[in-house]
Each structure stands twice: as C-alpha cells, then as structure tokens.
Amino acid sequence: xxxxxxxxxxxxxxxxxxxxxxxxxxxxxxxxxxxxxxxxxxxxxxxxxxxxxxxxxxxxxxxxxxxxxxxxxxxxxxxxxxxxxxxxxxxxxxxxxxxxxxxxxxxxxxxxxxxxxxxxxxxxxxxxxxxxxxxxxxxxxxxxxxxxxxxxxxxxxxxxxxxxxxxxxxxxxxxxxxxxxxxxxxxxxxxxxxxxxxxxxxxxxxxxxxxxxxxxxxxxxxx
Amino acid sequence: xxxxxxxxxxxxxxxxxxxxxxxxxxxxxxxxxxxxxxxxxxxxxxxxxxxxxxxxxxxxxxxxxxxxxxxxxxxxxxxxxxxxxxxxxxxxxxxxxxxxxxxxxxxxxxxxxxxxxxxxxxxxxxxxxxxxxxxxxxxxxxxxxxxxxxxxxxxxxxxxxxxxxxxxxxxxxxxxxxxxxxxxxxxxxxxxxxxxxxxxxxxxxxxxxxxxxxxxxxxxxxxxxxxxxxxxxxxxxxxxxxxxxxxxxxxxxxxxxxxxxxxxxxxxxxx
Numbered sequence: 001x002x003x004x005x006x007x008x009x010x011x012x013x014x015x016x017x018x019x020x021x022x023x024x025x026x027x028x029x030x031x032x033x034x035x036x037x038x039x040x041x042x043x044x045x046x047x048x049x050x051x052x053x054x055x056x057x058x059x060x061x062x063x064x065x066x067x068x069x070x071x072x073x074x075x076x077x078x079x080x081x082x083x084x085x086x087x088x089x090x091x092x093x094x095x096x097x098x099x100x101x102x103x104x105x106x107x108x109x110x111x112x113x114x115x116x117x118x119x120x121x122x123x124x125x126x127x128x129x130x131x132x133x134x135x136x137x138x139x140x141x142x143x144x145x146x147x148x149x150x151x152x153x154x155x156x157x158x159x160x161x162x163x164x165x166x167x168x169x170x171x172x173x174x175x176x177x178x179x180x181x182x183x184x185x186x187x188x189x190x191x192x193x194x195x196x197x198x199x200x201x202x203x204x205x206x207x208x209x210x211x212x213x214x215x216x217x218x219x220x221x222x223x
Numbered sequence: 224x225x226x227x228x229x230x231x232x233x234x235x236x237x238x239x240x241x242x243x244x245x246x247x248x249x250x251x252x253x254x255x256x257x258x259x260x261x262x263x264x265x266x267x268x269x270x271x272x273x274x275x276x277x278x279x280x281x282x283x284x285x286x287x288x289x290x291x292x293x294x295x296x297x298x299x300x301x302x303x304x305x306x307x308x309x310x311x312x313x314x315x316x317x318x319x320x321x322x323x324x325x326x327x328x329x330x331x332x333x334x335x336x337x338x339x340x341x342x343x344x345x346x347x348x349x350x351x352x353x354x355x356x357x358x359x360x361x362x363x364x365x366x367x368x369x370x371x372x373x374x375x376x377x378x379x380x381x382x383x384x385x386x387x388x389x390x391x392x393x394x395x396x397x398x399x400x401x402x403x404x405x406x407x408x409x410x411x412x413x414x415x416x417x418x419x420x421x422x423x424x425x426x427x428x429x430x431x432x433x434x435x436x437x438x439x440x441x442x443x444x445x446x447x448x449x450x451x452x453x454x455x456x457x458x459x460x461x462x463x464x465x466x467x468x469x470x471x472x473x474x475x476x477x478x479x480x481x482x483x484x485x486x487x488x489x490x491x492x493x494x
Contacts, residue, residue, distance in 0.1 A: 052407065081409030094401045109410045153408075 001029040004161050004193045005051060007219075009060035014046045016058075021047060023060065024219035026212055030160075031191040033184065035204040038214030044197040047214065048165050051195065052084050053077040065160060082110055085154025085192075087183075089166035091146045093138040099125070099149050100134040106156040124152040128182060144175025151182045161193040162186060168198070180207075230426055232393065236386035237430040237477060241470050243376040243383070245434055245462075248469065250369050252460040257365055258329035267335075269322045269342060270350040280324060283345045284338050288327035292320060319349060332359045387481060394419060394485045402489040416486040423482050427474035434470055438462035 005028035012021040020043025028034055036044050049055045050062060053069050062069045067080050085106070093102045103124050104117045112120070125131045128148040138146050147167060154162050164183060168176035187194045198204050204211060211222045269280075269290070280287045295318050303311045330338065335353050342348040402415045442462035445455070 054407070075411075078409040078411055081407065084409075086407055092400075092404050092407070094404055096401065105405065105410075106408050109405070109408055109414060 001031060003027040003063075004030045004065060005195075006063040007061065010057055010062050010219075011059040012043060012046050012050050012055060013058050014043075014055065019058070019217060021214065021219060022217040024217075026219050026221065028161075028193060028195060030193055031187065033187040033194045033207075033209040034196070035207070035209055035211045036195065036197045036214065037199065037201050037204050037211060040199060042214040043217075044199070044214055045165055047219075048163050048195065048197045051161075051163055052081055052086060082106065082157065083160045085156070085159035085162040087147070087150050087154045087162065087164040087167045089169040091138070091143075091150045093146055093149055093153075095138050098135050098137060099130065099141070102138065102149055103152045103156055105153055106159075110157055120156060121152075124156055127155070128152045129178075142175075144171050144178065147171060147175065147179050148182065151179060151186075155182075155186055155190075155192075158190060159192060161195065164194065164196045166198055167196065168200070229393070229397075230422070230429075233387070233390045233423065233426045233481075234430050234433075236383035236390070237426060237474055238433050239379055239383040240387075240477065241430055241434040241474060243380045244470060244473050245438055245466065246372065246376050248466060249438075249461055250372060252463075253454065253457060254365070254369060256457045256460060257362070261362060262326055262329040265354075266323045266325060267339075267354065268352040269324055269348050271320050271322065271348050273347055274320060275322065275347060279347065280322070280342075283347070284341050286326050286328055286330060286334070286338060287324055289325045290322045291325075292322055295320070331362075335359075387477065391481050391485050394481075395488055398485065399489045402486060406489075412486060415489075416482055419482050419485060420478070423478040424475075427471070427478045431467065431471045431474050435462065435467050438466070 005026075007024055007026050010021060010024045011019060013019040020041075036047060038044050046055060050057060050069065051064055053064075053072060056072075057070045060070075064080060065083065067076055069077075072080070094105075097105075100118075100121045103121045104112075107117045107120055121134065122131065125134055128151055130145060130148055130152070133141065133145065133149075138149065141149065147170075151167070154164075162183065167183065168179050171179065183194050183196065186192045196204075213220050213222050274292075275290065277287070277290045280290045295315065298318065298321065299311065299315055303314060306314070332355060335355055339351045339353055342351050398419050401418075405415045439462045442458055442460075445458045
C-alpha cells in the first residue's frame with residue numbers, strides 16, 4: 001500500500017518553544033485505520049494538527065499525499081485540507097448554522113452546486129442517522145449527535161484521510177460506539193485512511209489496528 | 224434587534240468619520256470661494272511717475288492680473304476746486320500716475336507684503352497702498368475658525384476610529400469561530416470573510432447614503448446658518464456629485480481595513 005503520510009526525522013513543537021516530537025520516523029498507509037496514543041502532553045494533538053498543516057515542522061520531512069508540509073504555501077495547504085476530513089473532541093460545529101449547513105461546509109468550499117450539496121447532505125445525515133435533524137442547530141443536539149454531525153461533515157467530500165482528535169473524549173459509551181462504527185465503516189467501506197488520536201489506551205488496544213505511541217519525544221510503533 | 228444593534232454599532236462611527244470627511248471637503252471649497260471673493264473685491268493702489276502697462280507690472284510680479292490707470296483729470300477735479308487755471312495746469316504736470324492693481328490669485332498678508340516690496344524696489348513705483356488691514360482681518364478669522372473645525376473633525380475622527388476598533392472586537396467575537404472552522408476545512412480568505420464583508424459593505428452603503436442625503440438636501444434647499452454669507456451664498460458647494468464617490472470609497476476603505484484586520488486576527492492558531 002502506498003503511504004498517505006510520510007515522516008522522516010520529524011521534529012515538532014508547540015508555541016515554537018516546547019519540543020514534543022524529535023527526529024521521528026513513521027508512515028501511514030493508504031486505507032488503514034491507525035491509532036495515535038500516549039500520555040497527556042506527549043504531543044498527540046500537535047502531531048495530528050501538523051498533519052493538516054495547522055503546525056509546521058521545525059525540522060525533517062513531513063509529507064501528506066504529495067505535499068511536503070514544511071515549506072507548503074497557504075494556497076497549497078488550503079488545497080490539501082479540502083481532501084481531509086477532520087473530527088474534533090469539541091465538535092467545532094458552527095452554532096449559527098443549521099446541521100445541514102455544517103455538514104455542507106466542505107462541499108461549499110469545493111464549490112458544489114446547491115442541489116448537489118442538498119443531495120449529499122441528505123445522504124450523509126441518513127448515514128449518521130440524523131436525517132430528521134437537518135434544520136436544527138448544533139446547540140439543540142446532544143454531544144453524541146453533534147459528534148455524528150462532525151463525522152458526517154468529515155465524510156462529506158469523500159476525503160483521502162480522516163483525522164480525528166479524541167473523537168469520543170466527551171461522549172458516553174453508547175455514543176462512542178456509534179462514532180467508532182462510523183469511522184470504521186469509512187475505513188472499511190470507502191477505503192478512507194483514518195487517523196485517530198486518543199488517550200484511551202486500553203480501548204485503542206482492544207481494536208485490531210496499528211498503533212503509534214508517543215513517548216519521550218519519540219514515535220514508536222506497537223504491534 | 225441584536226442584528227440592528229450590530230449594524231448601528233458600525234454605521235454610527237462610520238457616519239461620524241464620513242461627516243468629518245465631508246466637512247473637510249466643504250471647508251476646503253468654501254476657503255477657495257472666500258479667497259476668490261476676496262481676490263475679486265481687492266484692489267491695491269500704486270503710484271508711479273512713469274506711464275506703465277499691465278505687462279510692466281507683471282514683469283515685476285506674476286501674480287498681478289491687471290492694472291487700470293486712474294484718470295488724472297478725475298483726480299484733478301477732486302483737488303483743484305477753487306484753484307486758478309495756471310495752478311491747475313501746474314498741479315496736473317506735477318501729478319504722478321495712479322494705478323488700480325488687481326491680483327490673479329489670493330495672496331495672504333506675507334504675499335501682499337512681498338509684492339509691495341518688489342514693486343518698491345523695482346524703481347518704477349513711488350508708493351504702494353495695500354489696504355491690508357480690512358483685506359486680511361476677516362480672512363484671518365475665517366482661517367482660525369477653519370483650523371478649530373479641522374481640529375474638531377480630527378478629534379471626532381479619532382473617537383470614531385476607536386468605536387470602529389471596538390466594533391471590530393465584537394465582530395471578532397461573533398465571527399471568529401465560524402472563520403476558524405472554515406479555515407481548517409480549507410476555505411480561502413475571501414470565502415471565510417464573505418459574510419463579514421457583506422455585512423460591512425451594507426453598512427458602508429447605508430452610511431454613505433445618510434451623509435450624502437443630508438448634504439444633498441442642504442445643497443438643494445439651501446442652508447440658513449445665521450447670516451454667514453460665504454456659506455449661504457455657496458450652498459451648492461455643500462455637496463458635489465464627486466463627493467458621493469469620495470464618501471463611498473472612504474467607507475469602503477474603512478470596511479476593507481476593518482474586515483481584513485478581523486479575518487487576520489481569527490487565524491486557527493487558537494484552536
């Protein structure tokens with residue numbers, strides 16, 4: 001399988017002061033489901049953020065798709081992000097927009113027609129079992145429902161990779177299972193690469209996927 | 224209601240800034256009109272033993288527009304009452320040439336003094352009377368009032384600018400979340416700031432219409448400002464068609480700077 005992410009001697013820091021990853025080497029293959037785990041403050045979220053260009057590498061090589069992120073221009077990063085789906089622990093939905101408009105955001109950015117947006121949004125909301133919530137606002141939904149909207153938004157443009165930062169961090173067990181199912185389905189059925197950052201190490205290890213553990217500024221693969 | 228309040232919070236300072244710009248434009252035009260009026264009604268008197276033409280005067284100073292010789296017989300009539308004919312003849316022979324001099328542009332006190340000096344050192348002129356006192360006193364008062372008003376406009380502009388900055392903070396608060404989420408999903412700057420631009424552009428149009436409407440009204444129906452001739456006689460100068468464009472582009476510039484500042488400060492680094 002070709003790599004979607006390639007990191008060589010990668011160093012990352014947050015606030016340009018605290019180095020969290022130093023000279024790390026790893027890759028993420030196309031279509032795989034991978035967990036990134038580690039203790040608090042180990043740099044999990046920083047690493048995930050670097051994968052969509054939110055943080056630029058201090059040193060080394062970080063390639064996502066065909067794009068080398070260290071020297072990528074703003075327009076190249078914008079282009080990359082239209083091929084990614086991102087899921088946040090706190091959902092990051094726009095509260096003044098309806099559920100349908102939130103899900104349609106990546107389609108709107110890609111310039112899809114209104115008709116096509118509506119069709120796609122309907123299909124996606126049906127997929128996450130929220131078809132009757134299209135005209136509601138995020139603040140009218142429970143946490144689990146909001147995260148399903150977040151997943152639907154991430155899936156909207158059939159992305160090459162989904163990046164999920166603690167996607168079940170704020171959810172109860174039932175809602176967590178629904179979200180895991182949605183992410184696993186995306187990987188299995190759509191061959192989408194799914195990268196999940198979680199601090200729930202036992203849960204991550206209960207699932208049969210690759211694991212990268214961040215510890216002492218290094219990135220280690222655990223089989 | 225909240226939306227109207229948000230619009231007003233930007234429209235009011237914008238109106239104040241545009242009001243300042245319009246006042247500035249009006250005072251510049253009124254100053255020109257006043258200088259023109261002063262220039263047209265002003266004449267200085269030069270006395271010379273020789274016969275001089277306008278070109279002779281212009282060779283001394285280019286700001287001289289014309290010179291008209293005062294008929295010596297007219298002067299003689301005034302001063303020869305009760306004189307013997309031979310004495311009148313003698314007076315006529317001794318009488319120099321008097322010239323009324325008009326200027327091509329308004330000169331301030333220093334300019335008039337300089338002109339007087341140039342005429343005197345030319346060797347052709349014996350005496351110059353500038354009637355400077357009445358010429359400059361009203362103008363100095365006008366200039367002082369204009370200076371005070373410009374200071375007031377500047378102060379008003381600064382206060383309004385602070386209100387605009389305050390409103391930018393409110394915009395930042397309202398629109399930050401949406402713009403950051405859009406940026407994460409790869410939306411270009413124009414798409415991220417589109418809503419904010421539409422809101423601010425609408426406010427700019429409303430503000431321009433308010434100011435243009437007020438001054439167009441005064442320009443059309445005249446204005447009564449307690450007998451200040453220079454304003455009442457030139458009410459057509461209160462709003463010229465080009466002013467609308469100046470106001471709109473000023474408002475637009477404010478909008479672009481404000482929105483761009485808000486968008487720039489809403490980068491995703493906080494996420």
